[in-house]
Structure formats: structure tokens, C-alpha cells
Amino acid sequence: MTTITLVRGDITEQSVDAIVNAANSSLLGGGGVDGAIHRRGGPAILADCRKLRASHYGKGLPTGQAVATTAGELDARWVIHTVGPVHSQSLDRSALLASCYRESLRVADELGARTIAFPAISAGIYGWPMDDAARIAMETVRATETKVEEVRFVLFDERAYETFAAQLR
Ligand code: ADP
Numbered sequence: 437m438t439t440i441t442l443v444r445g446d447i448t449e450q451s452v453d454a455i456v457n458a459a460n461s462s463l464l465g466g467g468g469v470d471g472a473i474h475r476r477g478g479p480a481i482l483a484d485c486r487k488l489r490a491s492h493y494g495k496g497l498p499t500g501q502a503v504a505t506t507a508g509e510l511d512a513r514w515v516i517h518t519v520g521p522v523h524s525q526s527l528d529r530s531a532l533l534a535s536c537y538r539e540s541l542r543v544a545d546e547l548g549a550r551t552i553a554f555p556a557i558s559a560g561i562y563g564w565p566m567d568d569a570a571r572i573a574m575e576t577v578r579a580t581e582t583k584v585e586e587v588r589f590v591l592f593d594e595r596a597y598e599t600f601a602a603q604l605r
Pocket of ligand 1: 445446447448458459467468469470472520555556557558559560561562563564590591592593596
């Protein structure tokens with residue numbers, strides 16, 4: 437049984453087994469959640485990301501995939517980096533956004549994580565409308581078989597929180 441919980445707050449302050457990063461394909465850091473995770477987690481996360489780039493992802497982590505690193509100084513064991521799709525008016529990229537949640541949970545299962553925190557992937561710099569992002573996030577987590585016991589969505593502002601809460605109801 438997986439319990440879905442919602443928290444309004446900062447994902448870098450969560451105590452969970454795995455924190456999901458809305459990364460970009462370079463894995464070398466960026467703005468939004470990505471910047472916050474690297475700032476607060478310290479240089480060990482970037483060092484792991486660089487190793488992953490050198491060993492497996494020379495061309496970058498493809499959109500919709502997920503990969504884990506140390507969580508550095510965060511109160512978590514792992515950061516799972518996933519690359520959300522940039523929102524498009526003309527193309528339906530929702531399958532890629534769903535893949536981010538599914539693949540992150542698959543990686544969490546491989547690691548043995550029991551609690552995981554997700555941000556609203558693609559709903560910031562990548563431009564996804566919050567209601568659509570929330571619907572895809574919630575539908576995908578509900579439909580995914582996982583050993584994770586708690587999936588916590590961490591929403592940064594009241595509007596995002598209310599949008600996810602409406603989807604949960
Ligand atoms: P993307 O590039 O995938 O759109 P962003 O990091 O720009 O990712 O934004 C994703 C969502 O995360 C946005 O709703 C943004 O407001 C939110 N966000 C930004 N910083 C944090 C944080 N520290 N904790 C939780 N959510 C955050």
C-alpha cells in the first residue's frame with residue numbers, strides 16, 4: 437500500500453529516503469528545485485552527477501529517465517534526478533512527464549527506498565500548467581506498482597498545493 441501525502445514547503449527540508457530532483461539533461465545543475473538541491477546538499481551531489489555523465493550520460497540524461505546519486509548533506513539517502521519535458525503547445529508530451537514519475541519510483545524500488553518526495557516536475561521553468569502537471573503526477577503515482585510506502589508531493593506555493601490537493605480528492 438502506497439500512501440500519497442501533500443506538503444507545502446521546500447523539498448530540500450524533507451526527511452525521506454529519496455528526494456526527486458527536477459533536473460535538466462546536463463545533470464550539472466540549474467535553477468528552481470535543481471539549484472536548491474545542489475545548494476543545500478553540497479558539492480557531493482554534483483561530483484556524483486559528473487561521474488554519471490562521464491560513465492553513462494555523455495549526451496545527457498534523456499527526458500523521462502531517472503538516475504540516483506548521493507544526497508550529500510540533505511536529510512535523505514539519495515537524490516533521484518529526472519528530466520521532465522519542456523511544455524509544448526503543439527505536442528502532447530504528457531507520456532514523458534508520466535515516465536519521470538514511473539522511472540523515479542522504479543529507481544526508488546531498486547534502491548530500497550520506502551519514502552520519496554517529489555516536486556511538481558516540469559511545472560516551473562519548463563512551463564507545464566500546474567493543473568495538468570498535478571493530474572499527470574497523481575494519476576501516474578496511483579497507477580504505478582511500487583514498494584515505496586509514502587509518496588510525498590512537496591509543493592512550493594499555496595497555488596500548487598491547492599491544485600495537487602484538488603487532484604487528490
Ligand atoms: P522544471 O524545470 O522541471 O519546471 P522547476 O524547478 O523550475 O522545474 O520547478 C518545478 C516546481 O518546483 C515549480 O512548481 C517550482 O515552484 C517548485 N520549486 C522550486 N523550488 C522548490 C523547492 N525548493 N522545493 C519544492 N518545490 C520547489
